[in-house]
Amino acid sequence: MAKTFKNGISLHRLLEAAPLAALATFLETADKGDYAAIFFELPWQTAGEDSGSAALREQLIDLGNELQADAAVPLDRHAQRILTLAEGRGVEPVNRVAARIFEQAHIDAFDTQLDDLGRSLWLYQYEPALFDEAESLFYADHYRNFGGMYEAFELDADTVVAFVWDDSVKHALETQIQERLELTGRCTVTHLQVTGKDQAGKEQQQHLVIVRHGGPLSSVAEFREADGSRGDRYYRPLSEATLLFSPDEGVLEVFSASPSVRQQVATCFAETGLKIDLSDRPLTLKQYNFKRFLTSLNLSTPTIAGFDVDRVAVVEVDVRPDNPKHRAGLKVSISDDIEDVAEALFGKDHLFKRAASLARIVIAVRYTQYGTKKSKTLNITLSEPNRCNLRSNRDPVQRELGYALLTAWGVLHQVKPLTLVQEHVLLPALLQLFDQTKKEVPGQFFLTRGLDPEALLDGGFIEPRGRYVSLLLDEDGTTHEVNVRSAGKPGVIAYDHPKDGSTVELPASAADKYAIRRDWLDEIVLKRLKAPLVSAELIKLDENLTYLGKIKLGAEAAPCYLARDLRSPTTLQRLDILMRARSDKGVGLVLSAGRDHPLCLGPNVIAAVADHLATSDQESSLDINRLASVFTQGKQLARGGMVVALVKKDNYSATLYIPGKPSLALVGVKAIGFFQALVDAYHKGSPAVPTKQLMSAAGSLSPSPRQLLGNEFWSSVEGVYVGFPPGVKRGSYQLLV
Incomplete structure (x- = not known):
């Protein structure tokens, strides 16, 4: 009968192919021996015989197939890490770090492994720190293809920068990174010298630096077996960044999910490790601005020190005329004027002048370097998004010339770390x-x-x-x-x-x-606003709403949020419902990124951040005293006020206040008209209003409030703010005060 292995492809491959002797040790020691008892009774002593090995392998796979999830899942994760470094590009990092094995017995044991899988499995078990470094080296190459994880910075230096790793550099780098990233706990830095290859295939020495620190304190709910109760397990998630320095190219490559961490780690390494004063030699990230080609494809011939530039010309252009899916191109020789060719073929108002964006530009440069007589041609290719072929050019002279030309034309833009x-x-x-x-x-x-x-x-x-x-x-x-x-x-x-x-x-x-x-924008804004909080805990509640933590306003610590797009009716209504569901947190403060907002959002006071910024000589970005005053004045309204009231901000937005209830944000003329009729009836002493009269006051032909206000909004207010009068089940509504 054919069998199906259900407990993970990586685990199956490991059990099927790894050397049995190494597998025995791995299954005995993995996760501090949690799974040793499961595989203990296997006849490991037969592993050396061919027939015995086949039978043992079959038993091993059968047993692996019967594993429960609490054992199968972690074992499959272990297997996935081992297999990643046992094939393809993963093999090279393992061999590189193996050169750092110190003990002779371990060196001999590593060398006696029969294949790449055996070597990866052995390193994982006996040299876990080196295995971690091999993983970092592997992903340093892997993540070059992922813009969200990778950035390359070039040192603006005229000569090759020397780098020497020692204890003083390690300590200074850990201290500076801890300060720059505003870490509350420790930071560790590990260095690994590796051999890489440049664009020409020539070997070059590189430095791999791994930065590790604990992230913000977090927790996960756990089930306590002893009494069946719920508990919280607190931990600090691992945050890691990897930096690869290539001295021959003067390039720092940084790998991290956080843009500011990439920039700060690179800056710290340049200042501390390379002793470069960034005020004179800034660390730069290159961006390419195509805008000037939308008005003209003609280029000037600038003067570049050390070169005679004979001719520059755009020789190829790919544009998107009016739709991202449409694309048109034109290719000419270096002796042609591409503008003249385009006009001759397509007329003066040709599509290359009307393009919405440029997908690709190729510039040909004919030049002669001082001290030589031979003329050469350099092709510079720019393409979206933010790509240039100069980075992969093998000739440093051509790279220098290309960057100088792009700078002179205003195409190259340097992004620098902000203070x-x-x-x-x-x-x-x-x-x-x-x-x-x-x-x-x-x-x-x-x-x-x-x-x-x-x-x-x-x-x-x-x-x-x-x-x-x-x-x-x-x-x-x-x-x-x-x-x-x-x-x-x-x-x-x-x-x-x-x-x-x-x-x-x-x-x-x-x-x-x-x-x-x-x-990058969100990270910097959140960093500036979370600084004055007494406890920071960033939780994304909605695309437009983030919980920041607790902020001290006067004598109390209130929940603090950051919101965007409160000018939009759909956003405002959605967030108001969400915040009223969190009314058990107490009255909080919502910081609005924009100035167009209502007075309250659920049971929370709203304040525009821009109106409460501190002066530049203050440590905090926010003026806490002014915020505390606004919060104190607005708390009563956020709770519902002392009297029933409907306060209009303009014709399209208003806030309903009912004592003892969170304020209710209203959006739209019809919604305001509906609730205004209910408020007016309450103040007149006859709170019940017929449904038809309410619909008329709202200016709507809808037969019911649910159709008028929308199903979600009506469900959130029915029975809380509005409902049937006592003893009435249909036909009229009143405010529930």
Whole structure:
């Protein structure tokens, strides 16, 4: 009868292929011997005989198939780690770290293993610290393909930087990283010298640095077998970052899920390990701005020290005209003028001038280096998102020339780490950006708010992404979508007014498209706002709402939240329901990233962060005294107030207050009209209102409140804020006071 192995493919492969002698030790010692009793009665003494080995292997797999989940799952995880470093690219890191085995007996034991799987399994059991380093080395290469985990920084240095690892560097690096990351616990740094290969395949010495520290204190609920009660097990999750330094290339590659950790670890390593003063030689991250090619494909011929640049030309362009799925391209020779060719083929107003974004640009450069007579050609390829082929160019001279040219043309943009002072200055702009829910914003967003996009580009919070072919504009409270076109003037675009058809001109930068680096932006904003909290505990309750922890306001510590997009009716209604479900937490403070918000959100006071920022000479980003005053004044309203009232903020939003109940945010003319009729009836002494009269007051033809207000919202308020009068089951409603 055919059998099916149900307890994990990795465990099956390990039991099927690993050397039996090594397997015996592994199953006996894994997780401090938790599974030793399960495999104890197997005839391990027959492992050396071929026939016995086959029978033992079959018994082993059968026993593995019968494992319960509490044993099978952890064993499969162990097996997965071992197999990852036993095949493909995983083999090389194991062999590299094996050179650091110290004891001769262990060296001999490793060398006697029969295959890569045996060596990986042996290292996992007997040299776990080295196995961890081999994993870090493996994933350092693996995560180069994942932008969310990887960033490469280039040292802005003229000469090769020497690096020597010793105890003083280790201690200084651990101390600095602990301070920069604002860690409450210890940080450990491990160093491993490895041999890598450059783009030409030549071996080069590299330094692998592994940074480990505990994350924020967390907990998980556990079941206590003794009495069947619930308990909490507290722990600090492991946070890890890996840095790989290639001295020959002057490149730091950092791998971590956190953008700020990547940047801070790289900065600390440069300052402490390489003794580079970042004020003079900043650590830079390269970004490429394609915007200048949207107006012209012609390039100047700049003067570059050490080179005679004979000719530069765009020789290939791929554009997206008006739809991300559409793409058009043109390719010419270095002697051609690509603008002239495009006009000859497609006319003056050709699509390469009307493109929404550029997918790829190829620039050919013919040059002669001083001291040589031979002319050479360098091809520079730029492609979205933020890619350039110079990083993989094997010739350091061509890399230097290429970067110098891109800088001279304004294409290359250097992102530099921000100081705490710079973060504080930028915080009002970051809050306006944080309040957006879209992934991309137009240049018009910055123009209307008086913000400087260059400062946000310098900090790495936004990235250029082509331009828009249409814009959303607000005219007298109505949003219109207008198509933009060239105004026939340098740096100016135009559109037809949606009402009278007149031509309106705007700066061309209004149509520039910028992508928001949401991970980096959110991390910096949250870091600045959690600093004054008495206990920080970041929990994402909704895409637009984060619980920050407890904040000390006067004599009490209140729950504190950060919200965005409170100007949107759908967001406001959703978050209001969510916050009323958390009313058992007590009256809290909601920090709003934007200034457009109601007075309360559920049983919580709302305060705009931008209105309560501290001065730059204060340690906290928030003015706690002012916040405490606002919180004290608003607590009564958040609880429901002393009297029944409906307070309108404008024609589209209002808040209902009922004593003893959390405040209720109302959105929309019809909802406000419905509850206003109930409040008016209550104050007149006749609280019951017929359903038809309520629908009429709301200006709706809906037959019931559920259809008028929506199923979810009505379910959350029925029986709490509004219900049937005593003794009545249908036909009229009243406030439940």
